[in-house]
Amino acid sequence: GAGVSQSPSNKVTExxxxxxxxxxxxxxxxxxxxxxxxxxxxxxxxxxxQGNSAPDKSGLPSDRFSAxxxxxxxxxxxxxxxxQEDSAVYLCASSxxxxxxxxxxxxxxxxxx
Amino acid sequence: xxPVQSPQAVILREGEDAVxxxxxxxxxxxxxxxxxxxGEAPVFLMILLKGGEQKGHDKISASFxxxxxxxxxxxxxxxxxxxxxxxxxxxxxxxxxxxxxxRLKVLA
Numbered sequence: 001g002a003g004v005s006q007s008p009s010n011k012v013t014e015x016x017x018x019x020x021x022x023x024x025x026x027x028x029x030x031x032x033x034x035x036x037x038x039x040x041x042x043x044x045x046x047x048x049x050q051g052n053s054a055p056d057k058s059g060l061p062s063d064r065f066s067a068x069x070x071x072x073x074x075x076x077x078x079x080x081x082x083x084q085e086d087s088a089v090y091l092c093a094s095s096x097x098x099x100x101x102x103x104x105x106x107x108x109x110x111x112x113x
Numbered sequence: 114x115x116p117v118q119s120p121q122a123v124i125l126r127e128g129e130d131a132v133x134x135x136x137x138x139x140x141x142x143x144x145x146x147x148x149x150x151x152g153e154a155p156v157f158l159m160i161l162l163k164g165g166e167q168k169g170h171d172k173i174s175a176s177f178x179x180x181x182x183x184x185x186x187x188x189x190x191x192x193x194x195x196x197x198x199x200x201x202x203x204x205x206x207x208x209x210x211x212x213x214x215x216r217l218k219v220l221a
Contacts, residue, residue: 033209043211056207091154098204104154
């Protein structure tokens with residue numbers, strides 16, 4: 001594919017359940033980012049992967065959030081024991097390097113009921 | 114730590130000009146600008162680097178004042194398609210920070 005893809009596009013889950021969000025970056029992009037955007041709000045940085053380096057997890061909102069990037073490509077963002085305040089659009093982006101423009105995926109809209 | 118943008122919101126008529134400002138309390142080494150239309154993902158507009166190098170959009174220009182830690186985006190002869198929320202952003206150490214955002218609406 002030519003762009004960043006994310007799945008699922010929409011996810012409705014019950015409070016307390018775990019969810020896994022997936023991001024496929026553009027081939028060859030070494031940098032991968034996860035953001036959260038609540039309705040009508042700005043872009044909240046969550047985590048960033050650069051190549052095979054271990055990420056800085058300090059941007060994750062709580063220890064219920066975790067992320068990994070396998071083989072320097074696909075990334076998954078996992079939210080355990082979801083809460084209603086986790087409802088938001090989760091955006092993934094990739095870039096050639098941290099200094100280059102980011103290309104965003106369409107996002108995953110998460111609704112916790 | 115998050116760059117502050119001004120104005121928060123602006124309404125224009127087609128053909129009018131607008132300036133969006135981005136101000137940081139920390140040193141900026143590069144500034145990126147993105148536009149996000151309602152219900153869509155952000156789209157890259159422009160990168161400004163220290164030393165004046167720019168890379169980006171044909172119909173939009175921008176400036177970067179490293180000493181003042183500020184950047185401005187200039188939209189001239191605005192079109193309906195310019196409507197959306199504009200974000201500045203800057204890479205940090207192991208992170209990326211977007212500004213507070215500016216909502217722009219262009220009316221016919």
